[in-house]
Amino acid sequence: GVQHEDSGIMTLGSLDAKQIMEYAVYIGIEPTKEPHLLWIAEEGMQAPVPEGFTEHQDANGEVYFYKVDTKESMWEHPMDQHYMGLVKQFRGSPATPNEEERRFDKEKVKRVNDAAVAAEAAPDEDNDAIINLPLLALS
Numbered sequence: 001g002v003q004h005e006d007s008g009i010m011t012l013g014s015l016d017a018k019q020i021m022e023y024a025v026y027i028g029i030e031p032t033k034e035p036h037l038l039w040i041a042e043e044g045m046q047a048p049v050p051e052g053f054t055e056h057q058d059a060n061g062e063v064y065f066y067k068v069d070t071k072e073s074m075w076e077h078p079m080d081q082h083y084m085g086l087v088k089q090f091r092g093s094p095a096t097p098n099e100e101e102r103r104f105d106k107e108k109v110k111r112v113n114d115a116a117v118a119a120e121a122a123p124d125e126d127n128d129a130i131i132n133l134p135l136l137a138l139s
Contacts, residue, residue, distance in 0.1 A: 020045055027080060028087045037087055044083035053078050 024031050024041035031038060049055050054066045056073075066073050 027084045034091065037090060040083055040086045040090065044077075044079065047077065047079040047083070050078050 020038065020041050021031050023045050024038055027041060027044060029037045029041055049065060052068055054068065056064055056066055058064060064073050064075050065078055067078070
C-alpha cells in the first residue's frame with residue numbers, strides 16, 4: 001500500500017492547512033468562526049503575481065514583490081488587498097459561491113454602483129420625470 005506520513009497537517013493541494021490558516025487570519029478571516037470563507041485564503045495563497053510586478057527573495061529567503069513602473073518593493077503580495085475585499089464581500093454569506101455566482105456578484109456590484117453614480121449625477125427634479133416616463137408610455 002501507499003505509505004502516508006502522518007505529520008498531523010492536512011494538505012489542500014500542495015499547500016498545507018497551517019499556511020492557509022495563517023494567510024486566512026492575515027486577510028481578516030476567523031477560521032474557526034468562518035470556515036466557509038477559507039476558499040478565499042486558499043485562492044489567495046495560489047494567486048499569481050499580476051502583470052507589472054516581479055517576485056524576488058531577499059538574503060534571508062523572504063519573498064518580496066517589485067512594482068516595475070514605480071520601482072517600489074513591497075512585502076505584501078499585490079493581490080492581498082483584493083482578497084481582503086472578497087472576505088468583506090462574502091462575510092455572512094452561507095455557502096462558497098461557484099464561478100457563476102462570483103461573476104454575477106461582480107456584475108451586480110457594478111450595476112448597483114452604476115445606478116448609484118447615475119442617481120448621484122441626476123438632479124432631483126429630473127428623477128421625477130424619469131419615474132413618470134414609463135407610466136406615460138403604458139397609458
